[in-house]
Amino acid sequence: MSPIGVSGPELVIGTDTAYVALLRPEIDPAEPGVVIAARQAGVTPEEFAGPGNIWALMIDVEGEGDGFELPGARDIEADDFAEQLQRALAAGEPFTAEAGNFLRLDARPSGDSWVVTAHVTPPEGHDGAAAQALELGPLPAAELLADLEEFRRDLV
Template structure:
């Protein structure tokens, strides 16, 4: 089950109180709530659900959540970002990894964890401005496993 309640590929980095999540949500057109919403909108459930190929970045700090769509983002770019993170984590040295111009992760190893800071820049036209989130000390093994699961979901 997704920690943030979506289906589809997602890369969740952080804790329950501070996180960023790179997601491609998929809406199931057979779910009763989707069918009802589609009827109310006057479209088919499949039209309402959409193609399921729009990437988004979600973030939250102590219940103050936000998120935005990433028009033009593709699976290959998400996979490249995940691979970049895997290589950096395996090297065991402080690193910076970027996903486009909307997400930068700065990380440094501390024992068997990584202290991660996320810098998020919403696209032009989004109400919120840039934010910096301290994601905490994240277990190295868990990060690597999450990256592998994410890449597998994209394959």
């Protein structure tokens, strides 16, 4: 499930009705919609698409979404977060995993699934956004591990 419909590494944790997505969108400057939007903005498609190295966190609960850029976030930090999650899931014990100061996941096993609560704190300067907690699951353990593997491969 791609929350925004662009390519690039993304880790989506949750269900169809509630999720958080850590992603680095990559916009293709050759896409017709990008070319049109760039023309309307008076810039080249490459300028409009941007460098493709800006991380973002998207949040969605029953169709009500929000998101914000993560200034200074880097690929290595996203990979460290994914690795931290893989180790914690493999251990099979309740855990807390943090991605910077913007995302904390509290999880506990429940059969073949994990019950996950995401605590999201928007970065300073994100007007009107407050910290929030989202109940994300039960999420199948095998699916979470597969998603983490794919995310880490996409980072390379």
